[in-house]
Amino acid sequence: MTGIYFSGTGNTRHCIEKFIQEYSTATAVKPLVPIVAIEESASAAKALRDAQDVIILAYPIYYSNLPKIMRDFIVTNKDMWKGKKVYILCTMGLFSGDGAGVAARLLKKYGASVMGGLHLIMPDSICDVKVLKFSPERNRQILAKAGRKLEKAARRMAEGVPTREGLGFFSHLAGLLGQRLWFYHKTLHYSSQLKINAETCIHCGRCVSLCPMHNLSLDESTITAHGSCTMCYRCISQCPGKAITLIGKKVN
Ligand SMILES: Cc1cc2nc3c(=O)[nH]c(=O)nc-3n(C[C@H](O)[C@H](O)[C@H](O)COP(=O)(O)O)c2cc1C
Ligand code: SF4
Ligand code: SF4
Structure with a gap:
């Protein structure tokens, strides 16, 4: 197996x-x-x-x-x-x-x-x-x-x-x-709808290393999403600043 x-x-x-x-x-x-x-x-x-x-x-x-x-x-x-x-x-x-x-x-x-x-x-x-x-x-x-x-x-x-x-x-x-x-x-295409709140992001880089799509990058103090998100919610659920959202507006 x-x-x-x-x-x-x-x-x-x-x-x-x-x-x-x-x-x-x-x-x-x-x-x-x-x-x-x-x-x-x-x-x-x-x-x-x-x-x-x-x-x-x-x-x-x-x-x-x-x-x-x-x-x-x-x-x-x-x-x-x-x-x-x-x-x-x-x-x-x-x-x-x-x-x-x-x-x-x-x-x-x-x-x-x-x-x-x-x-x-x-x-x-x-x-x-x-x-x-x-x-x-x-x-x-x-x-x-x-x-x-x-x-x-x-x-x-x-x-x-x-x-x-x-x-x-x-x-x-x-x-x-x-x-x-x-x-x-x-689900036809990868998503470019990911939103990152610059005020609550603490630039820890956790999301960058977690993403299975390598969709995120950290430049000095800015996180950028590159439009190849498979909507898996991994970064969203594990972000210590609750700074990332996709479908909704606030992480519960
Ligand atoms: C973008 C997205 C769409 C989803 N659509 C459905 C759905 O159509 N029906 C459903 O029952 N669950 C849906 N879910 C819930 C997930 O399928 C479910 O929580 C799954 O167990 C997550 O598995 P994972 O932890 O391995 O990622 C959706 C989740 C996401 C992130
Ligand atoms: S995991 Fe959250 S707090 Fe850390 S860099 Fe990514 S968006 Fe910012
Ligand atoms: S939701 Fe998943 S695929 Fe999308 S950016 Fe976050 S970790 Fe990457």
Whole structure:
């Protein structure tokens, strides 16, 4: 098994690591599993090329679609998917319809065989908008529920009957009509909408080193965003000055 993922704020990384750990418990084998983030593009491409067994491909859902960085990873490496067996794991704040289906259709086009899909509700990562923000206790419950679902899905994979969430016709319809039709343009290109508040920025450079897209630079005392933001919310959620926003106006 090989794990390849993108995670902006950590939910997806947590879930893919837990899935592989639970799978290893269920099969009573301790496999040497590479789990690679796609932002390490060379290592991720190598992991994809070398994968002999199932690939767990994991990503968060943005507007019922793939993050642009994940779509680009799949497309850039299109020649390497032929004959690969892929299980798709998606995390989301509430709903995606066919979150797993969007990658599945692309992967099938490139010759991969999609074994199944899994949708996991996790805390919402859009930290500059108040909607869907819960108490720590409620977030713990969400996490515990996702953990139980991961455990069950890993057991099913070990038994040879993987879950198939988000892959059917009705899921496709739900994803398309529920969101993608209206918001498709949001994930079509990288974003240039990131805003940095010069008054609250303390010039620590943290955002520059965190960004998976190398979208930010620090010049003397100015942070500049260069228009290749994949909207992952990593810099926004970790900025000590709460100086960065994207969709909303204030970091909660
Ligand atoms: C730009 C953006 C768009 C999102 N769109 C959706 C969505 O359409 N449906 C949903 O349920 N969650 C949505 N979310 C929430 C994330 O999918 C969810 O919090 C995910 O677990 C974040 O994973 P990560 O921590 O690995 O980045 C969105 C988050 C972002 C940043
Ligand atoms: S992380 Fe925040 S405070 Fe630090 S340089 Fe970036 S914007 Fe400024
Ligand atoms: S600029 Fe921030 S939100 Fe955009 S891709 Fe980089 S870390 Fe993510």
